[in-house]
Amino acid sequence: MHSLQRKVLRTICPDQKGLIARITNICYKHELNIVQNNEFVDHRTGRFFMRTELEGIFNDSTLLADLDSALPEGSVRELNPAGRRRIVILVTKEAHCLGDLLMKANYGGLDVEIAAVIGNHDTLRSLVERFDIPFELVSHEGLSRNEHDQKDGGRH
Template sequence: MSSAGVIDDRRYVLSLGCPDRTGIVAKISTFLAEVGGWIVEAAYHADPDTGWFFTRQAVRASSVGIGIDELRAKFQTVADEIGADTEWTLTDSGERKRVVILVSKEAHCLHDLLGRAAGGELPAEISAVIGNHKSLEPVAKAHGITFHHVDFPKDPSERGPAFDEVKTLVDSYDPHAVVLARFMQVLPQDLCERWAGRALNIHHSFLPSFVGARPYHQAFARGVKLIGATCHYVTAELDAGPIVEQDVIRVDHSDETTDMVRQGRDIEKLVLSRGLRWHLEDRVLVHGRKTVVFS
């Protein structure tokens, strides 16, 4: 407890994936008990198709008598015992995470994320906004956030230097998440690989339907009754990265494309903010093309 008698909500969070076998939970629980860890949240999932086990455990940081670096070093022994292919992270919720947002001209997702960050709804600080147009600079500055403009040539074959500039800017902030908030540029493969597991995109469609450009127009042409949005990790394959979150809204024959765009923006904002929050809280574990989300 704090001096005011309020329980400290700072957490040490362990997220882990490994080959499934008997005794994994027992080893982790024993380790946490031995370091005095007071478990406040625990989630498990075993995937019979892949034979992989996933867990997320959160303990009160104040219950553990050692720092996060020493805790990581001690847990490595447990990870080695569980299996050589173990994938794990151990983070301190008290360490503020950093987010860089990439934008073009669409403002709704940026407004929403900056508003949530200002209201304390995102467990991170927005370090910077980078845009390939200057349209959204006033939005960022209104929130006291640094805005960088990178000019992109019209010819896609000439955009290499612009992406190099984006890479330098993003990496200078060492962000935990790079958010493509309706950034209407396709990241080159080297950036997809460099930011793998950190770059999140919002696609204005319920993937895998209507990939690529103008998905609302594609949906209107097909006469769909549901439109949606997808938050996914960015990979070199367009709009095909592991999915973090999705949602839909119903439309009907009377809705024009403009109606779908207007309604879809609400879903885009919700889906992106949920996906980003879960990523920042270490609730998303990626395995191949799929994710396990302990929401």
């Protein structure tokens, strides 16, 4: 017996009527359960964006082929294993927002893994390190704004 997997389907394509129905009907045809679904239309560009978390037994190539035949030309779709996203948080001196994010990530209220916190002041280092998360200081001392931005930009 196969165990159920969780995967995330991301779809980007030109917007048109019926896209949600087409995509979800294909998921139903493949006996996949939709655990979560979010969609958005950028009216400025006419692009449709959809993120669907699915659970079931997957035949990736058949599912993607069925989606390709149902989606408009110029569509992009990808299917990846579901998992916690790794993020980096950029901070200055204020602790309240960072503290909220650290607490939520630590106790399951925010489904992410905080890989590191980068700050331009050392003020929040001790808070971050209490959660066993690396803190990286990108000091701005003695640098112009442009020099600091270039230094920070080189890290990504």
